Amino acid sequence: SQKIEQNSEALNIQEGKTATLTCNYTNYSPAYLQWYRQDPGRGPVFLLLIRENEKEKRKERLKVTFDTTLKQSLFHITASQPADSATYLCALGSGNTGKLIFGQGTTLQVKP
Amino acid sequence: GAVVSQHPSRVICKSGTSVKIECRSLDFQATTMFWYRQFPKQSLMLMATSNEGSKATYEQGVEKDKFLINHASLTLSTLTVTSAHPEDSSFYICSARAGIWGNQPQHFGDGTRLSIL
Numbered sequence: 001s002q003k004i005e006q007n008s009e010a011l012n013i014q015e016g017k018t019a020t021l022t023c024n025y026t027n028y029s030p031a032y033l034q035w036y037r038q039d040p041g042r043g044p045v046f047l048l049l050i051r052e053n054e055k056e057k058r059k060e061r062l063k064v065t066f067d068t069t070l071k072q073s074l075f076h077i078t079a080s081q082p083a084d085s086a087t088y089l090c091a092l093g094s095g096n097t098g099k100l101i102f103g104q105g106t107t108l109q110v111k112p
Numbered sequence: 113g114a115v116v117s118q119h120p121s122r123v124i125c126k127s128g129t130s131v132k133i134e135c136r137s138l139d140f141q142a143t144t145m146f147w148y149r150q151f152p153k154q155s156l157m158l159m160a161t162s163n164e165g166s167k168a169t170y171e172q173g174v175e176k177d178k179f180l181i182n183h184a185s186l187t188l189s190t191l192t193v194t195s196a197h198p199e200d201s202s203f204y205i206c207s208a209r210a211g212i213w214g215n216q217p218q219h220f221g222d223g224t225r226l227s228i229l
Contacts, residue, residue, distance in 0.1 A: 004155075008153075031215065032215040034215075034217060034218075036220075041222075041223070041225075042222050042223065043116070043118070043205050043207070043220030043221050043222045043223050044156070044205075044207075044218075044220045045220070046217035046218065046219065049215060049216075049217060051215065089155070089156070093215060096213065097161065098144055098146070098161070098209050098213075098215075098216070098218070099146075099158060099161060100146075100158070100218065101158075102155045102156040102157075103155055104153070104154055104155040105155065
């Protein structure tokens with residue numbers, strides 16, 4: 001069955017450093033991958049979308065890569081700030097239904 | 113833009129009660145809305161896909177008679193948990209998609225924390 005793995009352990013980094021989060025998947029060939037941010041008790045907020053024919057996407061301090069050979073996406077936050085502390089979810093989709101399969105998320109803690 | 117409002121944010125009720133949760137897209141029309149369930153420190157589990165004017169498509173293992181979904185307009189979908197029991201206690205989140213293409217982002221409400229006593 002389809003499986004998405006994100007590092008379940010929290011990632012703790014110092015302010016100003018680059019945070020790198022990993023999303024691995026198996027038994028699936030997604031047409032696109034999305035990253036969301038979720039704060040405690042809130043709904044997820046969309047951050048970035050990357051398609052299967054794209055290697056990299058950037059938006060301000062965020063960068064996403066998508067390697068369909070390795071079946072992996074990396075999500076980078078450069079010059080991290082305490083306000084970046086949250087849980088980050090990757091989600092995979094294909095076809096036109098818009099259905100997404102979510103990973104369990106990785107919690108990022110940026111310390112001042 | 114792309115704001116989704118979900119109401120109520122929290123419900124505490126007795127076992128056997130039916131609970132209705134509303135999901136509204138405030139500044140866009142949503143042909144498709146999704147309902148998820150999330151347990152603590154776990155991933156969002158898709159329950160059903162709701163298309164305006166048609167019956168919802170439920171995921172495997174989700175009882176459609178237990179979780180009634182109505183998507184009567186392009187801005188409103190409702191989820192009714194019928195005869196709720198303690199095992200139905202969870203965080204329910206809706207999302208809405210603005211366009212027709214599958215890869216477009218979903219915009220989420222802030223969820224409903226349902227606690228059944």
